[in-house]
Amino acid sequence: MSAARDTILARLRAAAPGATVAARDLAVIEAQQWSAQERSARLVRLLRAVNTEVHETGAAAWPALLAELCVAKGVARLCLAPGTPVGKAAAPTLAAAGIEVVAYDRDVEAWKEELFFAVDAGLTSTVAGIAETGSLLVVPTPDEPRLLSLAPPIHFAVLARAAIGNTLLEVLRRQAYGDALPTNVLLISGPSKTADIEQTLVYGVHGPKQLVVLLTD
């Protein structure tokens, strides 16, 4: 329908005046600044306010805590990325605790039924935390595909305290994506929720029912 394209663009061009560009001053967002301690406290508070489980733990201690949480939650099968630092750190500890580790190492088509209906939890790393809104910046990769944080009913996310930034703007600037973003970039702020039934807040609609953040030092 390139005829439609030409018509639409021609109409817009006929109407566009000498495009005066309004100043866009991002100072009101840049002004949102907290100390490292405040950032971390704010993130934890905001995440918990939307039903996220946050566990503050150590850089070496988190796999054991993850295994404990899996046992407590009745997670029998956990999916992870075998090639990432997070996946490598977690796999042996989970296996030792009797939890079946499922590697996301195939195209989804090869095991869609299993991923959708027979995996209890997914484990991902987190690129950054955002103090302003209590959000996780999660960027799916070939190692950590999109459905890893989406299809299983529980999403475990490992976040280093040092990776907590002030605002989305700051975190995006730090990533320096330029004009080429990864296929999918996500902000996740809590477990899936809805208020579509008479404004009653209910967690766990279509996405994960639980979001568990392991905040490491």
Added chain:
Amino acid sequence: MADASRQFHERIQQALDDPQIRANFRRAMDGLMHKRAAVFPDADELERLRDLGAAVRRNALARLPDLLERLEANCVRNGMQVHWAETVAQANAIVLDIVRRHGGKSVIKGKSMVSEEMELNHHLQAHGIEALESDLGEYIVQLAGETPSHIIMPAIHKNTRQIAELFVDKLDGVEFTADAEQLTAIARNLLRRKFYDADVGLSGVNFAIAETGTLVLVENEGNGRLTTTTPNVHIAVTGIEKVIETLEEVTPLLSLLPRSATGQAITTYVNLISGPRRPGERDGPREVHLVLLDNGRTASYADPETRTTLQCIRCGACMNHCPVYARIGGHAYGTVYPGPIGEILSPQLLGCDQAGALPGASTLCGACGEVCPVRIPIPKMLVRMRREAVNRDPASAFRDSGAQRRLGEAAIWKAWARIHATPGLYSLVTRTATAFKKLPVLGPLKAWSSVRTPPRTAGKTLHQRLAARERQS
């Protein structure tokens, strides 16, 4: 009175006569206004954010044709396919063609108001393709065979009991429960299989970033992510006005949209999609299509005043704060977009014969303009669209300008103007009016005064009183 206008008034009366509708909306709108106020505790910050949000949107519109071309080029570079449609018929044909090319039997849908504009579900169903809404509110509305009554909360007109009864009535093997959690679980289980099976996922777009060729979607349920990740093909439909220039500029809009809409600091998910599955990636759609729809927007764009309507980011704050919307609800408007934004947008998209009466459903109290996160001058536009509706102007960019003109009303205003422009006549009329102690209780005044004291005319005109005062001093 034109048919559409008469039907509008009939629907308003029906809504006002329905205590359930009034109670459901009153409670919901009160809640939303309080939640919004609570997440904007700093009035100064809010005003600065609104300035920024308005600047981002105005900048994007000022360079709309250039930015659309950049968006297209970058989306194509990212592996997406971009389609343009002047009309909803063209857009529907594009979507149908894509679905058919993939031998698709079922389409799972994320929330999209543009697809409501297109009446896409009907179009697909008429061609033997199942189109299933997955946003819980949209799912409820679809089960009931209705249309959304609010752009953010489609099923806000129903209470829990009504939804529970609907589920029992329409879904197999569902027992009555008035527990929102259990109702949500029922929908989750039913729709999970549908996400899994769907051939095509269809979503809207909240913002399209020209610089990076990125589609931004905000949502809480995860249905938007599943819709755009699980099926082999993702089709996004959007109006041509949704484009913004840079990635950084999305940050103020993401700060304004969820807070203005539902009083959330941020939605559970913000999803930035820049293309289909790339080599080596394990999941995601193989094809991503972007359909850019005009449907009257270029006409709005042609006039600098109506162009401001296109700044809208569809948060719904104007309807949440509208005293008329809160009383009559979304269905009374009879259009895809209700409330103040719908009152100014619908006549532009549909013409003044179909929607010219809508801007009349306002007290011009100005609340919509005060809460608009991107500073659309909605009250001013309401007056503008009222003028379009009653003045036949062959140069008007909108269909059927003047369609709401009524001879009686026009004659009254002509006389009014004449009286005020002719001092002798003005004096005669005001003196005559003061001779009546009470106004005749007729027409709308009759109903109005049934529960209020009818207004009385002053004993003397202002001119007479001033003249008397001068004589005394």
